[in-house]
Amino acid sequence: MFKNHEVTFRAIAKDLKKDNSQALVVGVGQGADGPVLLDNPLPVKAANALAASLQVLGVTGAADEVRRLPGIPELGAQVLVLTGVGKLTDNQTSEEALRRAAGSAVRQLAGVSSVAVALPTTTVGQAAAVAEGAALGAYSYTGHRAADAAKTDVGTVTIFTPAAEDPALAPALERASIIAKAVNATRSLVNEPPSHLYPETFAEAAKDLAKGLPVKVTVMDEKRLEREGFGGILGVGQGSSRPPRMVKVEYAPTRAKVKLAFVGKGITFDSGGISLKPAGSMMTMKCDMAGAAAVFNALLAVAELGLPVKLTAWLCLAENMPSATAIRPSDVLTMFSGKTVEVLNTDAEGRLVMADGLAAASAEYPDAILDVATLTGAQVVALGNRVSAVMGDDGVSAAVKAAADRAGELFWPMPMPEELRPSLDSPVADLANIGEKMGGMMTAAVFLNEFVGKAKDGSTIPWAHLDIAGPAFNEGSPFGYTPKQATGIAVRTLVAYVEDVLVRTV
CATH class of the missing domain: 3.40.220.10 (Leucine Aminopeptidase, subunit E, domain 1)
Known part of the structure; x- marks a missing residue:
């Protein structure tokens, strides 16, 4: 591409x-x-x-x-x-x-x-x-x-x-x-116009970029997604003429010391669906797949560096469009985990595809899961255009912050207050896809937490959520090594996190 x-x-x-x-x-x-x-x-x-x-x-x-x-x-x-x-x-x-x-x-x-x-x-x-x-x-x-x-x-x-x-x-x-190279490849994927980059072509690009590296790329089309019960990603993608894809990328060296999973939001264009965005808010929505691009290229970098870690990346790819077949407010989706979600706002779609990705990643019992998403406008309100948020397990969040500091990227830990969870209650489903508006970045993280699975010992899998909504796309002037438009944020932090985990396991 x-x-x-x-x-x-x-x-x-x-x-x-x-x-x-x-x-x-x-x-x-x-x-x-x-x-x-x-x-x-x-x-x-x-x-x-x-x-x-x-x-x-x-x-x-x-x-x-x-x-x-x-x-x-x-x-x-x-x-x-x-x-x-x-x-x-x-x-x-x-x-x-x-x-x-x-x-x-x-x-x-x-x-x-x-x-x-x-x-x-x-x-x-x-x-x-x-x-x-x-x-x-x-x-x-x-x-x-x-x-x-x-x-x-x-x-x-x-x-x-x-x-x-x-x-x-x-x-x-x-x-x-x-x-x-990994950061710049992420930038190019994000910069690619939605006329050229959509779920199918993103999956094809993933195969092309992975050539020559010891990784396995599996593309799940809409038929397989339906057969296996990926209701979140199917629901978001059903309004588009371009069907969704789940891309699973695996790097599994024989001497792996630890098992990790990355999950990335890959909305190749976000119109908001039937809960349509204002026109001015759509102009940068080709960047709504920056999380998927980041986790994918971070995995390729880990593979090229030959790090001894089993790492799987889940790219949750869909196009969120309004049409006669699109999901509606009040529709209920059955997610991959089996939980049901009442969709109250179709523009809160990223958490729906990520929920499926988190549940699928959890089913393989990794030692930790990191997810990366341009998830909420509330992230920009809270932290601006250059500082990303990290939420989740305290230990994993602290490790992400330390890795970001070493890599030169700006991340800041944010809480997930327990009082936000009741705002996600639904009268007809297990939970709703939106809740408390104030602190919406944290509410979205609380929603995602519902889909993080259990380890084999019954404990919750350590997990952190990285919201990169503002820093993923630079609408202002270039600065430092950062160009206008796509920045490639999170790739360096993810690789540094993997390196740090390996140091701690020695």
Whole structure:
């Protein structure tokens, strides 16, 4: 369906003048007394002159500030690029600040084929963060543009770092490349227009993207879904001429130490159904499958990294459309778990498909389940457009938060107050699909919790719900390594979570 752009990395510790990159990127931070030129490989005289000229040039070192200057002949690069890392703490900068600075520079250097990045990277972790940011910043979505309508993305990135000789750097750069590829593939799936991406073609894309990796992709069509009792996903999809799909993706290495499941919301377009959305609220609804795209590509990254975990991803794919065959308010659906749900609002459809996915995942008794969904507008009201929510089992939620912090993504734990559950009571079914409006993000999580199954010992399977409604799609200007439109949020957190779980099981 599409081909993702990938960046080639190399690392050097000296002799930058022998590098053939067209542009050289160095960092500027915001110090207590003004802009500070960060450690760099420039000749001492040139570096001193540049540092003394920063204020005159209007350079502040603010995050996302990228300035181009003429290159320095001694180093060969045609252009010298100053990229801001933001405020410095004790003249130091975090890995995430480096990631964002590298991503912002590479993103704004589209049209330049090769870039050398000389940000302060004394450790392997810092160098890997720069590489990951650069690869994420090099992304653009051009699948439906004329061939000459877009600038060429940066293809080669040279990282100047004292850690270049460290044997741990090569695998760290390989990991950065794999993670960035997964995030960018997620972005491309989400950016694909609903005229081209719908349940059937999403399933086909999953098969294509999984080729060459040790994973098994099983596509359940509407006939199988009906035969096996997936009433939630069938109900949501019955109003569309494009029938739903459940895609099960399995990665099962023989040396697996733990068994996990991911569940992703995959509403390829959400009109709201008969409970029709306002026209302005539909314009970004191609992004309502971002959860499914994220869990799928996170699994592929885990497989490519060869992590010793049995991981299954459930992609709950449907198109929510109004028609003579669509579900109506007051209809009752029988879910895969056997519970019945009264549909009071057809625009609360994501939780219906996710309920089937959670129940199906539970039936295989994983050690933990994470679900990812652009589930509620209430998430945006509560946390804004850049911070995602995590709810569920306290231990799993804390682990997700820790993984997100390490990965550089913003997640915040939210509660599931017990008093919200009675608001989901229905007079005709086991529960209704909507309840208390205030705190609707948490009410939706309480609904999903009803479909998390039991472990073999009778305890509830540890579970966390990630609501990424706002952060999944950037309607504003690009920033850091984040482009306009699809962001690929949650992929890095999911992979980091799997890595952390494996560390704890050793």
